[in-house]
Amino acid sequence: MRIQSHPFVPCPERPAVEFRFDGTAYQALQGESLAAALWAVGVTALRRSDVDGAPRGIYCGIGHCFECRVHVLGMGTVRACLTPVTAGMQVFSARPEAAGAE
Amino acid sequence: MNCDLAVVGGGPAGLAAAREVAQRGGSVVLFDENPTLGGKLLGQLHEERSGAWWKGWEVAARLVGEAQSAGVRAYTGASVWGLEPGWTTHVAYPHGPASGPGRVTAKAVVVATGAMEKTLPLPGWTLPGVMTVGAAQVLMNVYRVLPGLRAVVVGIDPLALSVARQLKLAGAEVLAVVPPARHRLSTPLGEPEHVLSMLGAMSKAAPNLAQRLAGSLLRSKAGRCIATRTPMPESFDVWGIPLRLRTPLERVEGDGQVEAVVLGRRGANGEKRGPETTLAVDVVCLSGGLTPFADLLAAAGVLFTNAPALGGAVPRHGPAGKTQSTGLYVAGSAGGVEGADVAAAQGRAAGIAVAMELGLVPSSSNELGDALRAEAAARATAKLEFYPGAAAARQLLASGWAVSG
Numbered sequence: 098m099r100i101q102s103h104p105f106v107p108c109p110e111r112p113a114v115e116f117r118f119d120g121t122a123y124q125a126l127q128g129e130s131l132a133a134a135l136w137a138v139g140v141t142a143l144r145r146s147d148v149d150g151a152p153r154g155i156y157c158g159i160g161h162c163f164e165c166r167v168h169v170l171g172m173g174t175v176r177a178c179l180t181p182v183t184a185g186m187q188v189f190s191a192r193p194e195a196a197g198a199e
Numbered sequence: 200m201n202c203d204l205a206v207v208g209g210g211p212a213g214l215a216a217a218r219e220v221a222q223r224g225g226s227v228v229l230f231d232e233n234p235t236l237g238g239k240l241l242g243q244l245h246e247e248r249s250g251a252w253w254k255g256w257e258v259a260a261r262l263v264g265e266a267q268s269a270g271v272r273a274y275t276g277a278s279v280w281g282l283e284p285g286w287t288t289h290v291a292y293p294h295g296p297a298s299g300p301g302r303v304t305a306k307a308v309v310v311a312t313g314a315m316e317k318t319l320p321l322p323g324w325t326l327p328g329v330m331t332v333g334a335a336q337v338l339m340n341v342y343r344v345l346p347g348l349r350a351v352v353v354g355i356d357p358l359a360l361s362v363a364r365q366l367k368l369a370g371a372e373v374l375a376v377v378p379p380a381r382h383r384l385s386t387p388l389g390e391p392e393h394v395l396s397m398l399g400a401m402s403k404a405a406p407n408l409a410q411r412l413a414g415s416l417l418r419s420k421a422g423r424c425i426a427t428r429t430p431m432p433e434s435f436d437v438w439g440i441p442l443r444l445r446t447p448l449e450r451v452e453g454d455g456q457v458e459a460v461v462l463g464r465r466g467a468n469g470e471k472r473g474p475e476t477t478l479a480v481d482v483v484c485l486s487g488g489l490t491p492f493a494d495l496l497a498a499a500g501v502l503f504t505n506a507p508a509l510g511g512a513v514p515r516h517g518p519a520g521k522t523q524s525t526g527l528y529v530a531g532s533a534g535g536v537e538g539a540d541v542a543a544a545q546g547r548a549a550g551i552a553v554a555m556e557l558g559l560v561p562s563s564s565n566e567l568g569d570a571l572r573a574e575a576a577a578r579a580t581a582k583l584e585f586y587p588g589a590a591a592a593r594q595l596l597a598s599g600w601a602v603s604g
Contacts, residue, residue, distance in 0.1 A: 100345050101370065106343050108343065109343055130342065133344045136346075141456045156334065173293075175294055178334075179232060179276075180294040
């Protein structure tokens with residue numbers, strides 16, 4: 098969820114945009130990281146482990162660990178914590194052909 | 200593209216180094232992986248002794264403005280993946296459209312890539328909702344997103360305490376700050392002597408804690424030896440946050456994401472005692488400690504030395520961040536973990552040293568001496584000390600450099 102009130106951190110001045118994660122539409126603030134946008138709407142599992150299929154999500158948050166890797170249509174595998182969200186972005190927890198998408 | 204200086208990393212050290220060379224007429228490019236310049240300053244927030252609150256993002260805005268006014272060409276979303284003698288930097292733009300050059304040849308390079316968190320493996324640590332304190336800080340202070348409503352922080356150190364306080368400010372309930380349980384993969388983080396030395400280090404940031412711990416006694420090794428023979432204190436409340444030293448985190452539990460933590464119970468000498476307790480939480484923030492993130496320097500052949508008080512493996516360097524390779528410098532936490540003020544001072548010194556090497560500053564100038572003195576002053580007045588003994592470790596590194604280069 099987004100922070101409702103904070104004594105010091107200013108409200109982001111970013112326009113609202115829509116993006117999709119595994120086909121579901123969500124609202125985000127343009128330019129925030131995909132990791133933050135998904136965490137804000139309660140999506141904590143970004144992928145499944147290659148080893149045991151267990152859900153995985155943000156760990157280091159600063160681009161070092163690659164735990165937050167997702168697939169963005171037109172970009173390939175990216176780190177959600179470093180990728181700014183744009184209007185109409187299509188994000189997947191696995192490669193789109195595996196998800197049956199275009 | 201050719202230029203005088205390429206800077207890798209747009210945090211306080213990189214921005215300061217870039218500014219100094221550009222202000223003296225050098226052509227400078229700067230690369231940063233993040234969407235916004237400022238490095239970790241962007242998420243930092245803490246209370247000064249005066250009671251005023253220091254906001255890292257405001258400092259970042261000032262440094263960015265200075266660098267841009269000086270004519271630094273900065274590229275964001277830019278991952279520098281290669282560094283070759285000559286010096287050639289190879290750049291990729293994986294998070295968006297390519298917004299800058301793919302290859303730059305520069306007469307000098309300043310690597311200011313900062314620090315990374317060491318891992319803190321624990322059973323259940325891969326569950327979504329277990330994240331580093333750094334990740335929580337970015338979510339809260341950069342993106343204004345709440346990491347969770349009920350948090351436990353694992354690790355007794357200055358950064359853990361700072362983030363615990365930030366979690367409270369953001370609206371989370373911080374149930375406890377606890378050490379990690381000891382297990383076959385664990386580091387010294389859970390050991391009583393380490394915990395006590397961290398409490399000593401934290402006393403610099405938390406004056407009320409200092410009073411209760413007689414902080415200066417604990418900071419000395421003798422004090423620690425004495426203290427560990429007496430029962431380790433069980434708990435403190437700092438800023439309304441419960442530090443619970445005798446209930447280490449044993450494991451994280453949940454179905455698909457974090458739902459609870461299980462805490463053990465330790466007696467006065469660290470021995471197991473009593474039953475475990477379970478706390479319902481939705482986020483667990485791990486503080487494994489910071490260590491320099493200097494892979495590019497390793498790839499470029501720079502040798503490293505072990506300096507625990509600076510975070511661990513530190514690239515060997517001399518005054519102003521000069522490495523053994525001509526034209527290659529390190530600045531900021533990549534050369535040893537300290538705070539933002541020290542990083543900015545190091546960046547300034549490295550920038551001036553580069554400018555001298557490029558012939559932009561006369562060798563008779565006092566500027567470098569001034570900058571090095573300013574770095575020492577920043578260290579002496581640092582508000583947040585990550586590890587006790589950074590100044591002594593720097594002296595050791597400097598004397599090693601003076602002997603062998």
